[in-house]
Amino acid sequence: MFSLTSYFSVEYLVVLLPLSVGLYAVLPQKLRRVSLLLSSYVFFWAVSGKLIAYLLFSTLSIHHIGLWLSSIQRDCDSLVAASPKEKRKEIKAQYLKKQRFVVAFAVMVHIGILLVLKYTPFFAGNLNTLFQVFRIPVTLAIPSFVLPIGISFYTMQAVAYIFDVYRRKIPADRNLLRLALFMGFFPQIMEGPICRYSETAEQLWEAPKLRYQNVTFGVQRILFGMMKKIIIADRLNLFIKNVFSGYESYDGFVIAVSAVCYTIQLYMDFSGTMDLVIGSGQIFGMKLPENFQRPFFSKTISEFWKRWHITLGAWFKDYIFYPLSMSKPLKKLTSRARKRLGNHFGPLLAGAIALFCVWLCNGLWHGSGWNYIFFGMYHFGLILAGSMVEPLVVWVTRKLHIERSSFPYRCFQIVRTGILVCIGELFFRAPGLRAGLSMFKRIFTDFSLASVQDQSIFTLGMDKHDCLIVLLMLIFIFIIGVLKERNIQIRERIAAKNVVVRFAVYYALILSIVIFGAYGSGYVPVDPIYAGF
């Protein structure tokens, strides 16, 4: 049976993607879109089998709910048009209530399925602990569900679609197949990016002809993603596994190094996958939204989250942060707080409540565990603190005559943000909150360079050669990052070169993966980290 576990597998790269592209290339436009949908469902089936029923249910339900909302809006519009002015407000309010009921129903169904499948064991486990603490003789059975692949991603797309129809940003789609393709497009179903209907549905349905430049750019992007994943993320895997699973045996320095390595691994795995995903889309001529924009060039945590998993942050901003901060109770709170606390701290109070909800959801979205909730709260605390102390920082830097736009100060900000991110990822990866706290404590209480002096650090899964190759690759990716920050279009420049140079670039990418890739005996590839979220 054909089964698939990762985009970085032979099944995807050698079988499914080339076959889909081949089929797409030979079919006329009307059938190309059907072939994309077919490929998407074959992909989903290969990963999750019968659990494809969840995706089909979500697609059918948002199709129906979208049309339901649309019909309410139409009724409302025609009634408003036919009514006298003084009655219009009342009619609108009446219909708004109806729409809100439909949206609430849709959200309950979709988020409800996600909550039940993903979080029941977590909630049941915590309830059992509470029952034990209060000596209540009840023990809930802890169920375990098999999750369809990408449920967190396509559920968010579904909810966004419903909200956008409700907000009249987009019309409800009558075409079930177009909606199905938007929900299930195979390169992005497993790990995102979380697309909006207005961004991708139309271009997917349009199914443009294959173009030479799209194919070459797509392949280049895929190779770049493979390089990040196979050379760096997979190479770091053994060291990270060893340290995180037996952190009690290692000193603070080793733990600190492992936190940095995990942050690099997570970035290389996820952004490498995104390169592969966006590259796959590009082959078909689809422009999927970017999920990363060189996050380690960020000067603040707030900026970091605008550059890291961009589509998730944007989703939380549009569908949780803004609705909450624009809600009547929080607006009232803001105006009251502004009077008492002033123009800086006043709006911060209401913003903090909305921000708290966003980061609670963000933490929980990443996993059902207290360490994930802590991860969310950690970033909430950092962002809030950053906003609160901003006037103080401005005052201090002015007094000390520090130019905030100067290169050294920006470097300091970037390094500081990087350290804060690594601390957060330490808790994120730790096997539980207690372990995370214990690891963090060890960095300070048990710090020693003995493992470097006796070279034992090189026996934990990465020898000196491994470290060297990771370092060189990071420098290479850093240089590319700097060029992109300066808005230099690298691929366009390569495309403009003669065939020898272009071939050489491909050969260099392929050979670097073949020779320096961490695969074969002695290596365990990292599981697709974000596919589990």
Next chain:
Amino acid sequence: MIYAKRILAFFLFAVFLMAILLAASFVFMPKNNMSEFGMEEAQANGILGEKENTIDVLVLGDSESYSAITPMQIWKDAGYTAYVCGTSAQSLNYTSVLLHRAFEKQQPKVVILETNAIYRKISSNQAVGTELANYFSVFQYHNRWKSLGLHDFTGKAKFTWTDDYKGYRYRTKVDPARQKEYMKPTDKAADIPNLNIQYVREMKQFCDENGSRLVLVSTPSTVNWNFQRHNGIQKLANDIGCEYMDLNLMNDRIQIDWSKDTRDKGDHLNHFGAVKVSRFLSEYLKETGLLTDHREDPAYAKWNDSLKKYETAVEKA
């Protein structure tokens, strides 16, 4: 015109890529078959250092094979030369590679395939990876970039080393098996993945074409074997016209004592079990009448040297 140009460019790109991979494979291939030179699975690849056309029996399979069959015992009992190309968790795609590799220099008259590997699922990643590594060894030995020397760019591969135990892994640890009644008769047959059936068929055909007899052998294991698996292999053997011996059902002749002859609770045999299995196989091989006793043949003197080393080690233990 533009399409023709692009197709030509793609073709040229593929040809150059293959040439580069071949060149890289030349550099990365270990220049000797010893593990110190970077050779993977050196014990199994020790067959490459054997004199041409001197191996009578080739044994293939996973850890069950190198734990249960000791070629030196067969040499001692019958004077037949056997080599175990067994590797841990061997999957049939790799078995097939080893079979073909062994036949490049040898013409064994009997090929024994230990059957545990037949039930091991092969992922597409594995299948393609093994196939690629077979043609371009850079895929298997790419990690040698850490130890490449000038000689790797200029020298030719010379496989001169062979294993004195002939692929067998000598273990004397005793860890008794708890489950002893593991072969409860049933009519049910365990499913063998289709891809694996295809591999066994191809191996059978290859052996037939090269004048070798393929024999499927299930060595004793209380952990890995049962009657359903026996039935599955029996059916496969019947289908492809291949001889099958399930030693798990022949304990009256082999006399495995599960309280002494296993090193890990019945999963694998230890040396004492391996000696019993190998004695049985010596008798079986004699009965086939296909092989010649080489013990007195001066061309095989090195086998007697290896036997001395082997016996010294066994006596020490």
